Amino acid sequence: MSKQKSSIKLFAPGLVGAAARQSFVKLHPKLMVKNPVMFTVEIGTAVMLAVCIWQVVTGNKSEGALWYNITIFAILLLTVLFANFAEAIAEARGKAQAESLRKTREDTPAKKVFTVGDMYVNEVKVVSSSQLRKGDLFICEAGDIIPMDGEIVEGIATIDESAITGESAPVIREAGGDKSSVTGGTKVLSDSIKVKVTTEPGESFLDKMIALVEGASRQKTPNEIALTILLAAFTLIFVIVCVTLKPFADYANTPITIAAFISLFVCLIPTTIGGLLSAIGIAGMDRALRANVIAKSGKAVETAGDVDVLLLDKTGTITIGNRKATGFHPANGVERNEFIEACVLSSLADQTPEGKSIIELAGMGTKAFHTDGAVFIEFTAETRCSGVDLPDGRRIRKGAYDAVKNITVNAGHTFPEETTQQVKIISSNGGTPLVVSRNEKILGVIELQDIIKPGIRERFERLRKMGVKTVMVTGDNPLTAKYIAEKAGVDDFIAEAKPEDKMNYIRKEQQGGKLVAMMGDGTNDAPALAQADVGVSMNSGTQAAKEAGNMVDLDNDPTKLIEVVEIGKQLLITRGTLTTFSIANDVAKYFAIVPALFIASIPALQSLNIMGLKSPESAILSAIIFNALIIPALIPLALKGVQYKPLGASALLRRNLLIYGLGGLVVPFIGIKLIDMLLGLFM
């Protein structure tokens, strides 16, 4: 599958410019107040500005040197701007991604069908796509771009969806059934269809997604809210620390400048995670979009990380869509070559993948066979077999066991016992037997096998390590289902599945407290999609299915569910690790600032200056510079997300604690010391 995954560079120049401008716009207190941590930094910055102005006006030196206060002010302002920039660049990237999708649906001419009287008649007028409303009808012919999302009400067409999905092979869409949905921006290659518009302009899934990644309508997810509360509490603790420090210092006869107080405060509050939090959320949505999944809400992406059970359709997800011939089993007394030749002959006109695979397995090529005058018999649902009548009188038939058995028995021949045995063996091995007869006599059995997708077992293994249970849904009989389930490594299966079986399975799991995700496309999947905690519908699916789910997969790729789960987990992990990192940073900052504050009155506290920072001024400056710089330094991590490793929960926690907890403890000691050494060159 060729994907045109649009990879936007992390810091593409165009994006950086726009984001930089946005970082200033976002300084507006009304916008800042949504992020309590950074809002307090902004207040601190304003206070420092006031101190500087007051100092310029009065010339008072009691608050320290002017250049020093101005530097502090500048660094604080930079801290806020960096945080804003992180959010802005995440938004800009999302926007750019969305924009590239949106381009496909810019104003295209639409052949709208107008009503005359109470009847729809084909009076077609070309209008702009933006004038189409829900319920309108339009016509698309070969070569037209489909102007709007809709459902085919009449006709059948091949459509090139590569603009949306990157998949170059055209797909067939037709009225009625599960393949009736078309997407705006895709191109009709053949035939003509009449389409009913299903969404109002600006309300299509894509529009919703664009609004989400642009951050405009982004609502905080439950975990994000809880984390914001925790961070706000930490911020308050540090308000207390700093406010009480004033009387403590008075008691110790130590004057502390406003600049020092504000620096200490800003260093301690979790600005790193506070500044990156919304960027992480937006980037999560963006990653989903990059995987060509349109989520209807940020919550859906987050929930995907919590999923315990995955319901996967067998065909297309676990097995390659089509069965393949894997063996020829001639009946007793039949020459192997003779049998194979008959198989090939019967499959020459068979355009199904199964038929092709038989010829492929036979390895005889098709050139050698002369088929002049041969009459090919098409497969029908009624006869359940196909075949060929050759001019020399040979009548070869190939089909399901009972169908071919009927033919032979009706012709008065007996069905050989060993062939029945062979059929049973193939079935119990998860294969499908095709029985071949010549002139109503049994020649043998062709074995068709489901081909399990390469690498799928490893993916399920990965999911199992994440604690996600996989369930295969198939129409096969339990015996075949069990065999394939074991071979593919899924944990459970639903055989001979009817739509309501999926629904019941989901309900049962949910009653046990599990979160269930499933993928579906048909209208009869809609109830189950709605019931599932994460319902991913395929873009090719029906409108009902798309409405019912909370994500749409543009690629129509059934394995996408697995990716979605990983994106959800990555989102949470990124938040958790950066929070840990941010809080662990504080230890080093304390060791930088506390001794600096009391250098004059309590020289003994210099023993706490374990970094050996040069002077109180450079210690404080180093700490806040580090604090400011760490935000842009972590933007790439926030946007890309922390790498997800499929380990057990405890192992994963140990790993992340070591990297981000211990790292968060050690890195600032080194960083602050380095900045202090640099500053020492100038101060």
Next chain:
Amino acid sequence: MNSEITGTILLFALTLLLAWPLGKYIANVYAGKKTITGFLNPVERFLFRLCGINPAEQMNWKQFLKAMLTINMLWVVYAMLLLIFQDKLPLNPDGNTGQAPDLAFNTAISFLVNCNLQHYSGESGLTYFTQLFVVTFLQFVSAATGMAMLVALFNGIKEKTTEHLGNFWNYFIKSITRILLPLSIIVAVLLVFNGTPASFDGKDTITTLQGDTVQVSRGPAAGMIAIKQLGTNGGGWFGVNSAHPLENPNYITNAIQTISILLIPIALVFSLGFYINRRKLSKVIFAVMTFLFVIFCAINIYFETKGNPAIDKLGIAQTTGSMEGKEVRFGAAATALWSVATTSTSNGSVNGMHDSLTPVSGGVVILDMMINALYGGVGVGLLNYFIFIIIAVFISGLMVGRTPEFIGHKVEAREVKIAALVTLLSAFLIKGFTALAAYLVAHHPEMNLAVKPGTWLNNPSYHGFSEMLYEYTSANANNGSGFEGLGDNNIFWNVTTGIVLLIGRFLPIIAPIAIIGLLAKKKYIPESPGTLRTDSYTFGAMTLAVIIIVTALSYLPALALGPLAEYFSM
């Protein structure tokens, strides 16, 4: 290794040996299983009938809290009245006067909340009547309150989804009849045989060898001393608490009391595992607590046995360690162990003067009370620890990429909010009030209070700061011990510590019960390999990190200005 240090190790080992079976027994008592104290059934039935209680009636978390708060309110009024009018009541052989209203307020609250901060001296500030019917009474019921609240937590964790946290009265009564009373009787008898008084006579008069006469206070002390230790109360019969030769006559009584301090708090950690049938969870919690406890003990024993560097500088040998404020009959190591035990468990009794601890040890005991969850007070210690668990669960849940959950229940915004509030609260109470006191000392030393702020501190400078910090930390932790250099029996300290005591007791009880009430109502999620197990040592390490980081971040500046500045200046 010298015998003093061996002694402390043996003491701790013996405590653990006793705590394990006791934990099992406690779990059985609360679970209503058969125990050796089954013969008390009729007594309890009688009490329940007398009070009109149906012990089988289930309460939800709100009803549970309501029952607890109502009865506590009643007790505080009762206690205050008795203290103010104690001079008019019987059993006052020494003719002690009634307490002033602000002192009575402080004393009543202090014992109600299991803190036992004493701004009076037992010999002169109370009568035998109030010692028994206010102090000893509250020491039993406040301990039982904490334990009953803990059982609510147990029930919330044990059940998959429930609104029912059990019956407060049932657990409350049984805590007294089955656990506190029997153990107190054993300890009291042991103390009496070792010379602790248990008599209703007034002061004794002794003529010393030199011919002076000395008035020696006594009274029915042994029983009260038993419950003061077992119930992590800590309020002594005599002013100097267990440093007093009658309250704690010899090394054996010292050993008995040290064990009594730690016994129930540790046993309760074990009983959690037995009760909810998750012993691993218990073990992990115990390991985390013990890890810090042992480190703290090691630091204190090291610094106390090493002696005072200031005396070293004078060229005076200190072979027995730093003995200022310590009793010769116990020695430096036993006092160091006691100092950590009493501050870990929110007990607050002392067998030596904490004010005289070397600076680092002084800092450790303050830190110990700031954490207040290393075993902790009976019942409330685990409740405090639970708050740390919730924060650790939340952060580590995110780190493994799942909505955080604790024992099958999702931890969401509401629970995090409550947990964050409690964490915030301690920092606010301790630092806020210390700042207020420091402000008054620095800026208004002549302020027109009954006792001028300028004269509060016996030691100026860093140590004076530590004294104030200690007082509020002790009040917030409901510990009750003090850096006694502080002049604290006046309206400012009586009222402010009273406020801190009340808030510092009840919010940290209400919050965890509210959290478990909310959690237990949620849908139960069975564990999967993706679930972060809270009964793993990895998670234990995470909790440990949360405890250290949260405490360090909240209090480092205060500790730097007090004990650390003092240490580095020596």
